[in-house]
Amino acid sequence: MHRYRSHNCGALRKSDVGNETRLSGWVHRVRDHGGLLFIDLRDHYGITQCVIDPDSPVFNLAETVRSEWVLCIEGAVRERADDAVNKNLPTGEIEIFLEKLEVLAECPELPLPVFGEQDYPEDIRLKYRFLDLRRERIHNNILKRGRIMSSIRQRMVEEGFFEFQTPILTASSPEGARDFLVPSRMHPGKFYALPQAPQQFKQLTMIAGFDRYFQIAPCFRDEDARADRSPGEFYQLDIEMSFVEQEDVFQAVEPVLRGLFEEFGDGQPVTQKFPRIPYAEAIQKYGNDKPDLRNPIIMEDATDHFRGSGFKIFAGQIENDDKVRVWAIPAKTGGSRAFCDRMNSWAQGEGQPGLGYIFFRDGEGAGPIAKNIGEERTSAIRSQLGLEDGDAVFFVCGDPKKFASFAGDARTRAGETLDLVAKDRFDFCWIVDFPMFEWDEQEEKVDFSHNPFSMPQGGLDALENQDPLTINAWQYDIVCNGIELSSGAIRNHRPEIMKKAFEIAGYEESVLEEKFGGMLRALTYGAPPHGGIAPGIDRIVMLLCGEENLREVVMFPMNQQAEDSLMGAPSEVSARQLRDLHIRLNLPKTPAS
């Protein structure tokens, strides 16, 4: 018999009754009846109930075991009496009658109970992550993550993609987030950077004549954390393809994600054909570029209903400024003064002057705005938005650039408060036609709004003849349930277009040469048209596990301050190490202690 086990703790069934077995695992739970003792033994595979009575030679030892001790036990598989069967366990029809017991490891009182699914403080969970990971829910999340990884690889290969590896120690990139730097011992004063994404490498892979690249790529960015954004490092399903247009990327990626979510989404419906929503339309209808389509509320322009109306606050603004618009946020079933007032005071809490509204009852509109604009206009608004008695509509007025995000928040809040948001489904969409450039208010100049490597729609002609702020890029996002899952683009593979784009954004050609010299050189030697995308793996797993926080699907995450309290990272290093790297510390002043 094997030194530690003949079976695992999830394996034994009725058909094994009578056999001698050996199991090893952790003490999950002990139930001591004095003359009868139950020990639930747990391992990766499951839980098996062990039973000991005073006839057993190891009864006295068994009485001393505590939670999370590691045991190796031996005994006969017994069938449980009908009324003792535990239907909640796969092994619930049998138990082991203990004949031998070896304590492999003991365990002191636990800072973090493994048994049960109570919530525990994040810092303790991370410090004792090895205990936390024994718990059922997160243990299963990590397993699901692994299965998702395998499925992704299989699906990508089936779609004709090939997996590549790109460097981890690379050069600092001038664009994007702050880099993590690694000092060079051989080149004093010089640094490697960890890649923020293998963006340039995957493009170089295409230029090198490979086709259909993918990689489950670690990405490193020194930026602050959020619930859905790990500090430091995360993984992307990095994809790039040659000789493609936007539509080809969509056709390649959409079935992978749809299939993945159907496989791991526990039967929740998944969007069959992802709708494509232009960026400008997403802003107008949903107030942001990552709309949660489970929320049925769609905003509409209602400016004309207020132009020259008796509601002077809006009418005056419309009169004075061409840019001013009124957006209507329809709220089905929100037609009560109480709800409308709650929304209004929420808006004031958000720093807004308020949130105007009309609510409909007894066949007419109620509230101050309805009184001011009169019956005819109120009725026109109602029919435009398809509202009925018992519904409400909210209004925001001003320059859409400034209020769009607040309007989007109001849409989200109304949908959630009124319970209009569909549950248990994955609603995908593509956001397309992102603007190539945007006006930088602080610098008072035109700048790239997204990725400088994206191809402008209309190519060189558009750059030379169009108002830059009206040019769109072949740039797209995938959004699921209001979470931005990935961002991608058809790349700019023409050096002269690249130079022109940087010129418009106010960069000298020398800057382009200096910062992207390697890339530019590659583009001049026959670059194929190419494009790709990079879905965020951690966020995909988070959605599929039904978790709200990335740390629930990452084995060893850092805390919000980007510290690993288990391994003690970041840490000080020895003077010798610093000397090797030609580094002298220049620490910030701390208050005298």
Add this chain to the structure above:
RNA sequence: GGGGGUGUAGCUCAGUUGGUUAGAGCGCUGGCCUGUCACGCCAGAGGCCGCGGGUUCGAGUCCCGUCACUCCCGCCA
């Protein structure tokens, strides 16, 4: 860098208007218990109320500062 929330036993939490010796559940220790599976019953140990200062006759409670964790803003091509 900024804003919000939290911080009381190993863990989860309660703690009234500022008023005697700071409580409960789980866990831990001891005792009882032969069919439990969140076993049950009895007893016990366990507290710098995050830390520092202040107000007060008196502070877990009020004020100021600070630290930790977390959520958000900034940041994230």
